[in-house]
Amino acid sequence: MGDRLGTVGDMDLTESTIGRWSGRRVLVTGAAGLLGRAVTEVVLQRGGSVLGLDIAWTDANRIDAPGVVEIAGDIRDRDLLDRLHRDERPDTLIHLAAQTLVGPAVEDPIETFSTNVEGSWTVLEACRAAGTVERIVVASSDKAYGDAGGRPYRETTPLRPAHPYDASKAMTDLLGRTYAQTYGLPIAISRCANLYGGGDLNWSRIVPGTIRSVLEGEAPVIRSDGTFVRDYLYVRDAATAMLVLAQAVGRRPAVRGEAYNFAAGQRLSALEMAERILAVMGSALRPRILAISRNEVPVQRVDASRARHELGWRAQVRLRTGLARTVDWYRTYFGAAAS
Ligand SMILES: NC(=O)c1ccc[n+]([C@@H]2O[C@H](COP(=O)([O-])OP(=O)(O)OC[C@H]3O[C@@H](n4cnc5c(N)ncnc54)[C@H](O)[C@@H]3O)[C@@H](O)[C@H]2O)c1
Numbered sequence: 001m002g003d004r005l006g007t008v009g010d011m012d013l014t015e016s017t018i019g020r021w022s023g024r025r026v027l028v029t030g031a032a033g034l035l036g037r038a039v040t041e042v043v044l045q046r047g048g049s050v051l052g053l054d055i056a057w058t059d060a061n062r063i064d065a066p067g068v069v070e071i072a073g074d075i076r077d078r079d080l081l082d083r084l085h086r087d088e089r090p091d092t093l094i095h096l097a098a099q100t101l102v103g104p105a106v107e108d109p110i111e112t113f114s115t116n117v118e119g120s121w122t123v124l125e126a127c128r129a130a131g132t133v134e135r136i137v138v139a140s141s142d143k144a145y146g147d148a149g150g151r152p153y154r155e156t157t158p159l160r161p162a163h164p165y166d167a168s169k170a171m172t173d174l175l176g177r178t179y180a181q182t183y184g185l186p187i188a189i190s191r192c193a194n195l196y197g198g199g200d201l202n203w204s205r206i207v208p209g210t211i212r213s214v215l216e217g218e219a220p221v222i223r224s225d226g227t228f229v230r231d232y233l234y235v236r237d238a239a240t241a242m243l244v245l246a247q248a249v250g251r252r253p254a255v256r257g258e259a260y261n262f263a264a265g266q267r268l269s270a271l272e273m274a275e276r277i278l279a280v281m282g283s284a285l286r287p288r289i290l291a292i293s294r295n296e297v298p299v300q301r302v303d304a305s306r307a308r309h310e311l312g313w314r315a316q317v318r319l320r321t322g323l324a325r326t327v328d329w330y331r332t333y334f335g336a337a338a339s
Pocket of ligand 1: 053056
């Protein structure tokens, strides 16, 4: 066992599990997003540097820290990717960029397929051509499994998605596996449960949407009928998972082309989640149920035992703590936005 790391809240992770990131140059696609910002923070705290590629950097999501270069661009831009590899020589890639919203994916499936599928093959082709990246994580999702009748997803569960976003993630997943197996790239695939945490500016998602409504004094809305169950994972835990998986695939050939679930075993319906947030915020408001969401899997449960046993990863942050930190983040964000 290596040294215990107590500095950034990853208390149970050993140096050999998460690796030494000092001096590493990490290309993070989708760096302006919820998970991208959290991954960037963890890499920086561990002494690495980040090339953050995103199509939508704005004043609201800028990271603006030493060690980060924000690159505005599209993952479908092969020339840009080739230039990045040639000029910046990243040794690690965490590929997160995607069109991640379920509603817009139903409205405009082509844009979602183009971003998530063509974007992923372009990113992986650029890595294949460069031949210099030592560890690659491709973000798939628990959504790639589709409807398993409420049974917990295991990595052996077949991928049977039936809606555009879910199918696009299954395709991303298979591209990662293909580039690992056919071309020998050091790629592992992550399948995270539903993420929540500060920094999520996608207001149609239940956690940021509910918190913003409460801070504005309005009843939060639930787009589904409130019964859809999701497994919730704090974004910091997911960010750590990306580093642990990258470290493992760089070291262990057996991890190449393999997929790992990441979850905390915190399963709630949409209504229960809204009520938890209202309780954390001390609000007497009641959620309004719109029941307009279609094309979503009713129950998603994620079994993360493979990641625990094979990678030594496990979630650290309980829902109550994660929600309290999340609410604090938005209070600061809106306080700052209002001032
Ligand atoms: N949020 C979740 O609950 C969840 C769960 C499991 C898996 N994932 C996966 O994790 C990854 C990150 O998710 P997130 O929640 O941070 O999403 P997000 O929407 O917050 O971030 C995605 C980022 O990708 C960027 N992007 C979109 N199209 C792009 C393009 N063509 N070129 C460059 N950048 C582009 C967006 O601007 C955004 O900043 C995604 O691949 C997602 O499918 C997310």
